[in-house]
Amino acid sequence: MRVLIVEDEKSLVDIIKKGLEEEGYAVDVAYDGEDGLFTAENEPSDVIVLDIMLPVIDGMTILKKIRKAGVKTPVLMLTARDTVMDKVSGLDSGADDYLTKPFHFEELLARLRALIRRGSEVNASVVEIGDLTVNIATHEVRRGGKDVLLSAREYSLLEYMAVNRNKVLSRTLLSEHLYDHDFDLDSNVIDVFINRIRNKIDRGFNTKLIHTIRGAGYMIKE
Amino acid sequence: MGVLFMTLSTLGVFLYFGLSEIVYDSIDSSLLSRAKVLATLINDSDYKTDFNFSDEMMWEYNSPKAGLFFQIRRFDGTTTEKSESLGDSDLPFQTGEKQMNFETILLNGVPARMVNFYIPYNGGKGVRGTGKGMKSKRSGLIIQCAKSIEEQTELLQNYLIVLSLSILFIMVISASGGFLIAKKALTPIKEMSETIDRISESNLSERVNVENIPEELRVLASSFNRTFDSLERSFNRQRQFTADASHELRTPLSVILSQSEVMLRKERTAEEYKNALTAIGEVAGMMSQIVRKLLTITRLGADKVELKIEDIDPGEIISESVKLLTPLAEQKGAGINVSVPDRFVVRGDRAALLELFVNIIDNAIKYNVPQGKIDISVKKETGFIISEIKDTGIGIPKSDLGRVSDRFYRVDKSRSRDLRGVGLGLSICEEIIKLHGGRIEIKSKAGEGTTVSVYLKATAYVT
Numbered sequence: 001m002r003v004l005i006v007e008d009e010k011s012l013v014d015i016i017k018k019g020l021e022e023e024g025y026a027v028d029v030a031y032d033g034e035d036g037l038f039t040a041e042n043e044p045s046d047v048i049v050l051d052i053m054l055p056v057i058d059g060m061t062i063l064k065k066i067r068k069a070g071v072k073t074p075v076l077m078l079t080a081r082d083t084v085m086d087k088v089s090g091l092d093s094g095a096d097d098y099l100t101k102p103f104h105f106e107e108l109l110a111r112l113r114a115l116i117r118r119g120s121e122v123n124a125s126v127v128e129i130g131d132l133t134v135n136i137a138t139h140e141v142r143r144g145g146k147d148v149l150l151s152a153r154e155y156s157l158l159e160y161m162a163v164n165r166n167k168v169l170s171r172t173l174l175s176e177h178l179y180d181h182d183f184d185l186d187s188n189v190i191d192v193f194i195n196r197i198r199n200k201i202d203r204g205f206n207t208k209l210i211h212t213i214r215g216a217g218y219m220i221k222e
Numbered sequence: 223m224g225v226l227f228m229t230l231s232t233l234g235v236f237l238y239f240g241l242s243e244i245v246y247d248s249i250d251s252s253l254l255s256r257a258k259v260l261a262t263l264i265n266d267s268d269y270k271t272d273f274n275f276s277d278e279m280m281w282e283y284n285s286p287k288a289g290l291f292f293q294i295r296r297f298d299g300t301t302t303e304k305s306e307s308l309g310d311s312d313l314p315f316q317t318g319e320k321q322m323n324f325e326t327i328l329l330n331g332v333p334a335r336m337v338n339f340y341i342p343y344n345g346g347k348g349v350r351g352t353g354k355g356m357k358s359k360r361s362g363l364i365i366q367c368a369k370s371i372e373e374q375t376e377l378l379q380n381y382l383i384v385l386s387l388s389i390l391f392i393m394v395i396s397a398s399g400g401f402l403i404a405k406k407a408l409t410p411i412k413e414m415s416e417t418i419d420r421i422s423e424s425n426l427s428e429r430v431n432v433e434n435i436p437e438e439l440r441v442l443a444s445s446f447n448r449t450f451d452s453l454e455r456s457f458n459r460q461r462q463f464t465a466d467a468s469h470e471l472r473t474p475l476s477v478i479l480s481q482s483e484v485m486l487r488k489e490r491t492a493e494e495y496k497n498a499l500t501a502i503g504e505v506a507g508m509m510s511q512i513v514r515k516l517l518t519i520t521r522l523g524a525d526k527v528e529l530k531i532e533d534i535d536p537g538e539i540i541s542e543s544v545k546l547l548t549p550l551a552e553q554k555g556a557g558i559n560v561s562v563p564d565r566f567v568v569r570g571d572r573a574a575l576l577e578l579f580v581n582i583i584d585n586a587i588k589y590n591v592p593q594g595k596i597d598i599s600v601k602k603e604t605g606f607i608i609s610e611i612k613d614t615g616i617g618i619p620k621s622d623l624g625r626v627s628d629r630f631y632r633v634d635k636s637r638s639r640d641l642r643g644v645g646l647g648l649s650i651c652e653e654i655i656k657l658h659g660g661r662i663e664i665k666s667k668a669g670e671g672t673t674v675s676v677y678l679k680a681t682a683y684v685t
Contacts, residue, residue, distance in 0.1 A: 011505055012477045015498075019484035080472040102475035105483035 001116055001160055002026040002177045004045040006036030006062065007078065008054050016049070019105050024139070024156035025112075026180040033057025040066045044176045045073050046160075047115045049108075052079040052090065060093050067094040074115035078103075113137060116163065127162040130222040132201060132209055134162040143201045150200060153178060157193050158201075161210070161220040170217040194218055223397060230389045238382055245374045249335045250324050257339035257367040260292055264341070264363065273303050283307050289370030291329065297340075297362055313366045329368060333375050336368035410435045414443060426454040459523050470512050474505040481505075515646035522574075522653035529571035529657060536579075536609050536678060537562035537600050539572070543579040544598070547587060555593045558583070562600045566607045568678040570658050575678075578654045579609070581647040582662075582674050586613035589672070602680055606660070609676040618666040 003025045007013050010031065017027045028043055030036035033054040040048055040062065048066075052059035063075055077095040079086065087098050096118070097111050113125065113136050125137040131144045139155055141148040150158060160177050161169060171190045178190070194210060202208045211219045263279065265272035273294075283290050283305035293304040293313045301312065313336060314327050320340060327336050342362035417430045429450065430443040485498045537560075544551075544558050551558055586596045594614040601608050648662075655662050659679055666672035 009473045009477065011501055012473060012480065015477060015480040015484055015501065019480060019487070022484070022487065080469045101472035102479050105480045105487075108480075 001046045001112075001156060002028065002044065002180060003112065004028045004030065004036070004039055004043065004048045004073075006030045006033070006040070006048065006054065006059065007051040008032060009051075016105070016108070019109075020112075022152065023109060024152040024159070026156070026178055028180040031055075033059065033062055037062045037065060039181075040071060040073070041069055043181050044173075046177060047112050048073050048075045049078055049112070050075050050095070052077060052081065052086075060090065063090075063093045063095060074118060076108075076111055076115060110137070127159075127165070129162060129165050129209055129220055130207060132162075134159055136163070141201070144205065148200050150197070154193055154197050154200070157190070158197050158220075161218065166219065166221045168213050168216045168219045174218065190218075223393075223400070226396060227389075227393055230392060234385045234389055238378070238385060241381060242378050245371075245378065246324075246326075246335060249369055249371060249374065250337065253324070253335060253337040253367050253369055254322075254339070256290075256292070256369075257337050257365045260294070260365050260367065261339065261341055261363075264294070264365075275303075280306070286330075289332075289334070289372065291334070291366075291368040291370075293366045293368075295364045295366065297364065302363070313368055315364075315366065326371070327368065329370070332370050332372050334368045334370045334372075336366055339365040339367065341365065407436075410439050410443075414439070414446065418446065421450060426450065426457055459520055467513065467516050470516075471509055474509045474512075477505045478502050512646065515650060518577075519646065519649050519653055522650065522657065529574060531569050531571060533567050533681065534570050534572055534575060535565050536568055536575070536607055536676075537564075537566065539575050539579050540583075540598055540600065540609060542576060543583050546580055547583050550584070551587050551596075554587055554590060556587050556590050556596055557594075558587075558596045558598065560598045562598075564600075564602070566600060566602060567681045568607050568658075569681055570678065574654045574657065578651050578676065579611075581651050582611050582676065585647055586611050586615065586672070586674070589613065589615040589617075591615060594671075605680055606677045607680045609678070610673060611676075612671065612673040614671040617668040617670050617672055618664070619668045623664060623666060 001024070003020055005013055005016060005020075005027060007016075007029075008031050013029050013031065017029060020027050028039055028045065030039045034056040036050065036054065036059075037057055039045075050059045050063060054062075059077065059079070063077070066073075066075075074096040075094065076097045076099055077090045078099050078101065079090070080101045090098055096115055099108060099111060117125065117136065125135060127134045127136065133140075133142045135141070136159060139159075141150055141155065141158065157174060157178055160174065174190045178193075194212075198208075198210050202210055207222070209220055209222065211221065213219055259279075260275075263273065263275055282288055283292060284307060286307045286309060288307060291305050291308050291313060293308060293315075294302050295315060296302060297317070299315050299317050304312070311330055313329070315338075322337065322339055324335065324337050327334050340362060341364070414430045414435070417428060421428045429447045432440055432443050432447070435443050481498050481502050485495065490498075540560060540562065544560060548558075583596065583598070590596065590613050596614075597610075597612045599610050599612075601610075651662060655676065655678075660677045663675040663677065664672060665675075
């Protein structure tokens with residue numbers, strides 16, 4: 001899952017980025033409104049964390065502009081203002097959720113999960129594909145009742161495929177959601193991760209869940 | 223009201239008793255003279271008592287309607303003569319009385335005034351000294367003379383009624399009049415107090431309308447308004463402080479929360495913990511700086527500071543500020559050039575002005591380019607001592623010039639946060655200069671630098 005953080009307080013961005021990356025998210029960062037607007041419109045993100053008070057262009061304006069440009073990515077507004085009017089105008093401008101500073105990191109994680117779920121038609125926090133269960137809240141993965149241990153990136157890739165199950169996902173798309181734009185997009189790395197995940201969840205099972213769609217990419221389905 | 227009633231009642235009582243005394247006195251004296259006249263007509267001797275009452279004299283006493291009565295008794299109470307008007311009744315009598323006295327009696331249910339006039343037996347001599355009787359076994363005579371005072375009593379009663387009614391009337395009139403006057407006079411006060419009641423924490427801007435208020439109350443109303451003005455100002459300051467503080471502290475608090483929470487999610491290396499604690503420490507340091515500066519502004523703005531006003535040479539304060547900031551300037555490689563050609567004198571508080579210049583020169587250093595220059599000069603112009611601090615820094619975009627002294631404004635937030643600025647310095651300067659009756663002017667061009675001019679009133683003399 002790829003998250004864009006638009007926030008001008010560098011020390012806050014640093015620690016959120018670190019925490020999210022440890023959770024398996026790919027994190028893009030913009031420190032001002034201009035950069036934030038550009039990134040939101042040009043990089044694929046699964047969710048955007050948007051501060052309201054920003055240099056150059058404020059968060060509310062960014063939100064209106066990206067919605068007008070047709071970007072449907074869920075947006076979590078982050079702000080120091082907490083009056084009801086602020087919340088209402090934020091939500092009316094097209095924000096999907098609202099988090100007031102100071103916030104707990106766990107709450108940020110939970111809200112991001114909820115937004116991603118909403119954006120991907122998955123309604124529960126546990127995604128089931130046959131006898132494979134992916135718990136988005138706890139990151140626990142089980143196949144046939146047994147725990148599967150995955151690295152953060154492996155999990156992240158599996159989670160993305162799981163919430164987008166039954167859809168063909170190209171290597172480019174997968175890498176875009178697995179890595180932030182600081183990485184060179186070499187889609188071969190996706191093949192490597194797919195192999196590792198296959199070894200952990202499909203090996204020893206008659207029913208294979210991860211399918212290679214020749215010339216198109218990968219898909220997870222029963 | 224009560225006082226008025228008491229006064230009128232007392233006055234009424236005095237009037238009533240005064241009048242009744244006058245009435246009774248005149249009756250009494252006429253009774254006495256009647257008794258004396260009767261006495262002169264009596265020829266009392268050892269042998270017999272003659273009443274030479276002529277008919278002319280007696281006609282007055284004939285009819286009970288005339289209301290005049292007399293009765294002549296011996297000292298033992300036996301009646302020797304009485305007026306026709308008495309008919310079968312007697313005037314009341316008590317033996318033993320030896321002094322002339324007056325009393326009010328009831329005669330056949332009619333009030334009357336009566337005198338008991340004693341004539342001691344004088345040995346047969348007439349009252350007027352005629353005769354020569356020596357025998358003393360006979361007692362003297364008492365002439366009782368009475369006059370109906372029905373009319374007078376009635377008069378007095380009427381008077382009493384009129385008096386009471388008058389008092390009542392006066393009371394009612396004065397009460398209602400007073401009420402009306404009071405109501406008219408109190409209406410504006412009532413309105414004022416209603417307005418004041420309406421003024422609350424959430425509605426501090428409401429004021430008493432001075433125009434609809436009578437002249438006499440305007441002073442009171444305006445002083446109320448002034449009080450509420452200053453209350454509103456200080457309240458707004460407090461509110462602003464709370465809003466600013468909560469707003470500006472929320473982000474660093476988020477950093478601290480996130481740092482600790484992310485760090486505690488799993489086991490870390492000592493290096494990671496160290497970095498996290500350093501970051502938390504830095505953020506907390508910034509928070510305490512924000513709180514300290516906010517408190518300074520609030521205190522300055524609330525007029526709570528007591529300035530120690532003395533003669534001050536701005537040049538001296540500037541040199542002192544530069545000395546304090548030299549390490550920072552050296553770190554940045556900024557060259558500070560101070561040119562103060564003369565000694566100037568302004569009136570001001572040394573500590574406050576030092577804070578002012580330190581803040582401004584600190585900004586000039588912080589927002590300067592590396593190896594930049596800062597020129598400081600002091601001059602006198604049209605009654606002001608103008609201290610100019612000119613830097614070759616990043617400047618302020620034209621669109622932002624009006625906002626520089628807004629709280630928490632920073633030219634380039636993402637860049638200047640590294641410089642540890644919290645955006646409160648100029649707000650503090652504004653408060654200080656306001657207290658000194660001066661002003662700060664800022665001219666700037668983005669990329670070229672900023673010139674800050676501090677205007678302080680020049681004192682009339684130069685040392």
